[in-house]
Amino acid sequence: MDSAALLDLLGNENRRRILRLLARKPCYVTEISEYLGVSPKAVIDHLRKLEEAGLVESRVDDQRRKYFSIARNLRLEVNVSPYGFGAKSAYPASRGLDMTRCRYLTIDVSNPDSAAELGELAAELERLERLASELSMAQRWVQGRLTEVMDGISDGVRGNPSLGAPSGTDARFYAEVLSALARGAERVETVARRADADPELVEEALVRLADHGVVERDGDRWLLVDS
Numbered sequence: 001m002d003s004a005a006l007l008d009l010l011g012n013e014n015r016r017r018i019l020r021l022l023a024r025k026p027c028y029v030t031e032i033s034e035y036l037g038v039s040p041k042a043v044i045d046h047l048r049k050l051e052e053a054g055l056v057e058s059r060v061d062d063q064r065r066k067y068f069s070i071a072r073n074l075r076l077e078v079n080v081s082p083y084g085f086g087a088k089s090a091y092p093a094s095r096g097l098d099m100t101r102c103r104y105l106t107i108d109v110s111n112p113d114s115a116a117e118l119g120e121l122a123a124e125l126e127r128l129e130r131l132a133s134e135l136s137m138a139q140r141w142v143q144g145r146l147t148e149v150m151d152g153i154s155d156g157v158r159g160n161p162s163l164g165a166p167s168g169t170d171a172r173f174y175a176e177v178l179s180a181l182a183r184g185a186e187r188v189e190t191v192a193r194r195a196d197a198d199p200e201l202v203e204e205a206l207v208r209l210a211d212h213g214v215v216e217r218d219g220d221r222w223l224l225v226d227s
Contacts, residue, residue, distance in 0.1 A: 001053050003087040006076055009053055014038060015046050019070065022056060026069040079143065083150045083175055107131070150175040163208055173197065177205050178214070178224070186221040 001009075010016055014036055021027055021035050029047070033040045047068055050056040057071040078087045099107050150172070157163050157171040173195070180194040188206065192199040206222050209215045216225050 001089070003076065003089045006053065006089055007078070007087055009049060009055075010076070012046070014042070015050060018043070018046055018050065019055065022068060022070050026059075026067040028065050028067050032068070081143070081147050081150075083147065083172060083179065150179065153178060160212075163212060173201070174205055174209065177202060177209070181215065181222060181224050186223065188220075188222070191222070 010019075017036055018032055021032060027035075029040050029043050032047075033043045036043065047056060047058075051058065051071075054071055055074065056068050058066050058068050060066050073092045075090045076087065077090070079085065099105070153175040154171040157174045163174070176195040176197070177191055180191040183194065185191045185194050188199050188203045191206070192202040195202060206215055206217075210217055210222075213225055215222050217223075
């Protein structure tokens with residue numbers, strides 16, 4: 001499901017409370033209704049929307065009672081900064097993913113044997129919980145540094161009259177253009193879409209940056225110059 005649609009779906013407090021409850025145990029409608037303090041009809045409507053989004057699933061027990069549970073592992077990230085707003089969702093990667101290819105992480109990717117004792121699995125759980133905490137801290141640090149670097153680019157533009165921001169933009173515009181290039185955009189139209197800007201303004205900015213040796217043109221592609 002689209003990240004924006006997920007944000008809309010989870011914007012409802014009762015749906016978030018349903019997911020918190022189901023994360024602890026499978027429940028049937030009456031249990032959820034009592035937990036939320038709302039009518040079973042309202043609960044059924046929330047569950048239908050969560051099922052349509054693929055977040056919950058149901059099964060029927062021997063007493064023909066319908067139980068609901070979390071259907072999948074999903075991570076939703078929202079990024080709000082002076083230079084942009086975005087959301088992205090991600091599902092767990094395959095266990096066969098080669099994490100040793102990560103250039104900026106050093107991770108112990110060893111896994112316990114499938115026949116490991118309960119104590120070994122508990123130790124693995126503790127290690128993974130610590131790793132999740134460290135990764136969260138690293139993400140916060142990276143986000144802070146990204147904002148500082150973008151601020152530095154904006155300050156550099158303000159301090160360089162010969163560069164000057166294109167008409168109708170401010171100094172932050174260059175930071176947004178360079179950020180788009182750093183994320184793999186190479187053509188004016190792609191950069192403009194990611195920076196949410198007019199292509200003509202983007203091309204004007206790229207030309208000025210090229211004059212200062214920050215980017216270079218290769219046909220219809222624009223590339224960052226290696227420092």
